Amino acid sequence: MDLQLRHLTAFVTLCEAGTYTRAAARLHIAQPSLTRTIQDLERILECDLVARPSRQLELTANGELFLQRSRAILTEVNELQAEMRTRSQVRVGFAWLLPSDWFAATRARYEELGGQVTIHRTDDPAAALHQGIIDIAVTRNANQPTAAITWRRFGTEQRVLAVSARSELAHAAGLRWADLAKYPLVVNTQSGTTTPDCWPDPDPAREIVTCRNFDEWIELIAADRGIGAVPDIATHRAPHPDVVYRELPDIPASTLYLGWRRTPPPPRHVRRFLDAALAAADPDQ
Template identity: 70%
Template sequence: MDLQIRHLEAFVALCEEGTFTRAAARVHVSQPSLSRTIQELERVLDCVLIDRSARTPGPTASGELFLRRSRAILADMTELQAEMRAQTQVRVGFAWLLPNDWFAATRERYEQLGGQLKLLRSDNPTADLRDGAVDVAVVRNVGPVSGSISWRPIGAEKRVLAVSARSSLARTPGLRWADLAHHPLVINTESGTTTPDCWPDSAPGRETVTCRNLDEWIELIAADRGIGAVPALAAHRAPHPEVVYRELPDIPDSTLYLGWRRTPEPSRSTRRFLDAAVELLDPDPSTS
């Protein structure tokens, strides 16, 4: 048997605690198990480290030397572990426009814990999550349900209507969401929030124009190929000179989701990020 970290931890605990009972409790083993570990250690080193003749067990002269070196090694191991964990990056996939307040608070909280985040924009972060290219994903469209991925709703986002500046809808007074059920619709199939199902009475055979990302979607709206709806933060963070964003009284909210792989199980760093993210959710969170 070779020298192992558990030998060092058991020996240091015994020397510092002064009894086998307290030392065993400190390293979370039974007292007989701790005694066997100390005996193994002495056999591995071929020397007596503990003076068992005294009322309170303590280190021999050889044990004193081993105690000093063991403490230094364990301190170095703790420091190395902390340094390596700090190098670990949790990869966060997103399609567009991360939510403001919640994500900023989550990032700050996670970095306070010593973690690092790497943001990766993707047309389809759900597929990247499934393939292992990212560790977690923040999405508004989860796509086909997969048993290997867990999804947690993290907020409801207010949405706004998006229309071409050339469209009469940009200036129509008293416009409501229900009035738009027959208009051509631009759909971002990968990461969008709006489909004909968002209207309970959407016209059968309604004209739709599809695209795969936000940039294409905005240009199609600007070209007056159809209407669309996006979270309200797009009005400030994705402006376009040929696109008008309008608030409507009856436009439905969209849901924001946080996803992670269930299999294989998340790494310790990913789990810490998820804990920080969920901890900062309000009972009725708003991410708009």
């Protein structure tokens, strides 16, 4: 049998507790099991660590030396374990256009702790969470409630109208969001932010053109199949030669959500990322 960390842990705990009974209780093992572990340790080292016979726990000279070195080793192992855990990689999934300022601040906070962040583009972040492909989902659409995922609102984004460059709306003067309730609407059903319910009195006869990701959505807008709305970061992050983005005075904002698995509970490195993410969030959320 080779020397193992469990032998060091058992011996140090025995020395600190002062008796086999108290040490066994701290280690959550039976006293005979602890006694055998100490005896195995002495056989491995080929020397006595505990003086015998003795009514109180007394260490031999070898035992004193072994205690000192064991404590140093266990401290170093614990520090190494803690350091490696903080360097654990967190996989962040998103459907399209990560919110720039928030993500930059979050990544900086987490990487200051020694962690690493990888990003994964996926049409369905909720499904990727369920499948264990990602640890954290960033989405603007949390319309898939489930007992297995916790969704936390962490910010809002101002939206802009998106229309085809060929549309009459591209340069119409005095345009307002309320004026657009009857125009055909392009809806990204998987990860979009705009639905007919974004208007006070949805028109049941309104033409709805559906798609399932941002790439399809922007091409449908460019083709003048309908209008849409996206966060204003699209104006510089997703320009398109055939799409015009317009600011409107009454356009509603969109909401940002973080999602993570509730079962099983997130490990410590994911919780550390969440702390960094929520610290960088909009304080009004």
